[in-house]
Amino acid sequence: MRTKLWNAVGKQNPAKRAIRLKPLIIEIDATLLQYHLEKQAAAGNFKxxxxxxxxxxxxxxxxxxxxxxxxxxLLHLGNKGANSAKVHIEVLWWILAVLPDDLAQEDRTLQCELVLVHF
Structure with a gap:
């Protein structure tokens, strides 16, 4: 689906504009969302x-x-740390699955010089 959407924008397609010196940057970040009341599935946190x-x-x-x-x-409980390698790898696999076909080589491997993952 993302391949079709990005191809629809023509010259503005991010995958086609990515080059080695200006790669597509993927940001992976976690943040804590506080609730004042105990919500379903919310857990006590360090704060x-x-x-x-x-x-x-x-x-x-x-x-x-x-x-x-x-x-x-990926939604985590408030008391579950998001800074584990296991979580980052899991999310990275999800990202790779949804990246457009333009970022893959003929053998379906990622063109790593066009993508920078920032943790």
Whole structure:
């Protein structure tokens, strides 16, 4: 689906605009969302409140080839740390699955020189 959408924008297609010196930047980041009341599935966190710690992965808002669109998101309980290698690898696999075909080589492997993943 993303391949069709990005191809529809023609010259503005981020995958086609990415080059080795200006790659498509993928941001992987987690943040704590606080709730004042105990919500269903929310858990107590290190700040003494309740909330969630989602890990959100998006394309950077660069002027060259970023879009800012969300590629993947993983919702964690507030007391579960998001800074584990296991979580980052899981989310990275989700991202790779939704990247457009333009970023793949003929053998379906990722053109790594066109993508930079920022943790």
């Amino acid at each position: 003494g409140g309740y909330g969630f710690a989602p890990m959100v992965d998006s394309l950077d808002y660069s002027r060259i080839c970023g879009t800012g669109e969300i590629l993947a998101a």
